Amino acid sequence: MPFNIEPFIPGTVPFSQFLEQLEWVFAHHKVTEDKDKMTSFMAACNREVYKEIKRLFPSKDLKQLTFKEITDALLKRYDKQVAGFIQRFQFYNRKQGLYESAEDFILDVKQHAELCDFGAFKDVAIRDRLICGMADSVLQENMFDEDDLSLARVEKLIMNREANNARKKLISGESRRASVLNRLGRRDGAAPDNRNRSRSRGRDLRGRSRSRSGSFDRRKREASKKKFFCTFCRRNGHSRSYCYDLPKNKKHVKFVDEQPAAKQQSASQQKQSRDKFNRSFTDDECDMQCLSIASVNKVNEPCFRKVVVAGLLLSMEVDCGAAVSVVCWSTYSQMFNHIPLEKCNKKLAVINGSSLKVEGQFYVLVELNGKRQTVSLIVLRSFNEFVPLLGRDWLDVFFPGWRNTFGDTCQVNQLATAADQVLADVESKFASVFDKSLATPIKGFEADLVLKDDTPIFKRAYDVPLRLREQVYQHLESLEKDGVITPVDASEWASPVIIVVKKDGGIRMVIDCKVSINKVIIPNTYPLPLPQDLFASLAGAKVFCSLDLTGAYTQLLLSKKSRKLMVINTIKGLFLYNRLPQGASSSAAIF
Numbered sequence: 001m002p003f004n005i006e007p008f009i010p011g012t013v014p015f016s017q018f019l020e021q022l023e024w025v026f027a028h029h030k031v032t033e034d035k036d037k038m039t040s041f042m043a044a045c046n047r048e049v050y051k052e053i054k055r056l057f058p059s060k061d062l063k064q065l066t067f068k069e070i071t072d073a074l075l076k077r078y079d080k081q082v083a084g085f086i087q088r089f090q091f092y093n094r095k096q097g098l099y100e101s102a103e104d105f106i107l108d109v110k111q112h113a114e115l116c117d118f119g120a121f122k123d124v125a126i127r128d129r130l131i132c133g134m135a136d137s138v139l140q141e142n143m144f145d146e147d148d149l150s151l152a153r154v155e156k157l158i159m160n161r162e163a164n165n166a167r168k169k170l171i172s173g174e175s176r177r178a179s180v181l182n183r184l185g186r187r188d189g190a191a192p193d194n195r196n197r198s199r200s201r202g203r204d205l206r207g208r209s210r211s212r213s214g215s216f217d218r219r220k221r222e223a224s225k226k227k228f229f230c231t232f233c234r235r236n237g238h239s240r241s242y243c244y245d246l247p248k249n250k251k252h253v254k255f256v257d258e259q260p261a262a263k264q265q266s267a268s269q270q271k272q273s274r275d276k277f278n279r280s281f282t283d284d285e286c287d288m289q290c291l292s293i294a295s296v297n298k299v300n301e302p303c304f305r306k307v308v309v310a311g312l313l314l315s316m317e318v319d320c321g322a323a324v325s326v327v328c329w330s331t332y333s334q335m336f337n338h339i340p341l342e343k344c345n346k347k348l349a350v351i352n353g354s355s356l357k358v359e360g361q362f363y364v365l366v367e368l369n370g371k372r373q374t375v376s377l378i379v380l381r382s383f384n385e386f387v388p389l390l391g392r393d394w395l396d397v398f399f400p401g402w403r404n405t406f407g408d409t410c411q412v413n414q415l416a417t418a419a420d421q422v423l424a425d426v427e428s429k430f431a432s433v434f435d436k437s438l439a440t441p442i443k444g445f446e447a448d449l450v451l452k453d454d455t456p457i458f459k460r461a462y463d464v465p466l467r468l469r470e471q472v473y474q475h476l477e478s479l480e481k482d483g484v485i486t487p488v489d490a491s492e493w494a495s496p497v498i499i500v501v502k503k504d505g506g507i508r509m510v511i512d513c514k515v516s517i518n519k520v521i522i523p524n525t526y527p528l529p530l531p532q533d534l535f536a537s538l539a540g541a542k543v544f545c546s547l548d549l550t551g552a553y554t555q556l557l558l559s560k561k562s563r564k565l566m567v568i569n570t571i572k573g574l575f576l577y578n579r580l581p582q583g584a585s586s587s588a589a590i591f
Contacts, residue, residue, distance in 0.1 A: 012311030
């Protein structure tokens with residue numbers, strides 16, 4: 001043949017669409033003979049399709065088959081018939097994607113409607129789906145108030161709204177002045193963070209009473225709706241008293257990277273530095289004493305790459321923290337539902353440990369960074385639609401050297417094996433320090449529990465499974481031997497204990513103070529250290545060690561007046577707890 005036919009790649013387009021295009025090619029070149037069509041198709045098909053033909057006709061000579069026999073078999077193989085009610089179910093659940101344009105949404109809904117056999121109801125069904133599935137909630141509410149909306153008018157309104165929004169952003173420069181929280185996905189209408197504002201004005205909102213008809217909660221809701229507008233610079237997001245453009249307010253702005261030599265900058269350089277931060281602020285950033293940070297030049301935006309997946313252009317976010325590449329169920333049903341899902345045995349979880357529901361995986365031909373490779377893509381079922389993630393499995397295929405970029409990492413030098421002997425010598429020399437017995441508490445300190453109400457609270461003992469009772473008896477005897485607990489005959493106060501089984505088969509006894517003393521205790525207000533402060537204190541350190549206190553709280557004595565409050569009720573009877581309990585609300589701050 002004097003021309004080349006583009007080969008069919010499974011998973012890119014339906015096979016019926018490829019055949020339709022192939023017939024146009026044959027008609028253009030006036031190819032009418034079945035033998036010529038057969039020869040051209042077999043010579044142009046790729047290795048995967050040819051292998052599939054051999055599987056469909058295992059015992060037949062392909063030269064003896066006709067063009068129609070082969071294409072009909074491939075049509076049944078690649079284009080699975082979907083029931084009409086399934087097509088209509090997918091149609092009624094179609095919604096505009098997060099990054100899907102209005103034109104693509106309208107065309108896709110119309111194309112899907114052709115498969116649903118709506119008949120004369122087709123235009124009405126398309127109109128209803130466009131209204132219910134559009135992403136613009138404001139336009140959607142306006143359409144609900146309209147009467148006798150036609151399909152043509154709905155299409156025109158959707159297209160015009162998207163075009164107007166794009167022009168509005170271009171003119172107002174909203175994309176350049178967007179705040180940090182908006183770029184990171186802050187929801188509209190979320191209450192602003194009033195903590196910085198309360199500190200800057202010297203007011204303690206926590207001290208206000210919340211018992212008078214919920215007045216404090218009502219003021220919080222009203223404050224969250226308040227819109228700040230600067231009458232000096234004419235911008236939203238802050239008040240005039242905190243406007244950076246006012247000369248009297250410039251002295252309050254502290255730049256992070258400001259050096260003593262910065263005072264000698266010229267006026268033009270200082271103006272250029274201020275212009276970097278000439279943007280509007282949202283409600284979440286209003287009334288902050290530090291309005292800008294000179295060392296931050298732009299927002300850390302996500303990295304997107306255009307990827308050709310199964311012949312379709314897909315925008316994916318590069319995420320080196322994701323082990324695999326994933327898409328949500330809605331993206332799969334909209335773009336790749338013609339590719340059957342396969343079973344996936346992988347178990348995925350997010351950073352907080354929550355598991356993800358894996359629907360399956362499918363293999364697609366991907367074009368990225370000048371390479372073409374068939375890789376797997378995992379489909380997740382989620383409540384909200386998310387941007388497809390390009391994980392480490394795809395990065396290893398299309399960007400093999402990306403890991404070398406992060407090769408120069410800081411490694412913690414591990415101690416040599418000979419250090420074990422040093423550790424053994426230290427344990428032998430300071431045996432009293434490494435003694436795991438709880439008989440000797442910390443000297444010179446006593447914990448004191450302060451109550452706001454002296455009314456006694458007595459709770460009965462919790463039941464313990466029979467298989468654990470012997471261990472509980474032994475544990476109580478060990479605590480009594482070390483002086484942690486003391487048996488008593490009667491008490492006005494009593495807290496039950498909970499028995500927790502450890503991974504090694506042992507038990508841990510936890511006092512359930514929630515149902516007893518925590519109801520009347522006054523919490524200690526000692527500020528606990530923040531993790532970021534602790535990590536910052538490690539800067540510059542070269543040698544690290546981990547110290548674990550055996551029964552840390554149990555090593556701290558309780559005062560005599562507090563011991564009568566801490567009585568535990570066990571299956572063996574009542575015991576005075578002589579040490580600081582783990583379950584008390586003040587224990588962490590006291591320790």
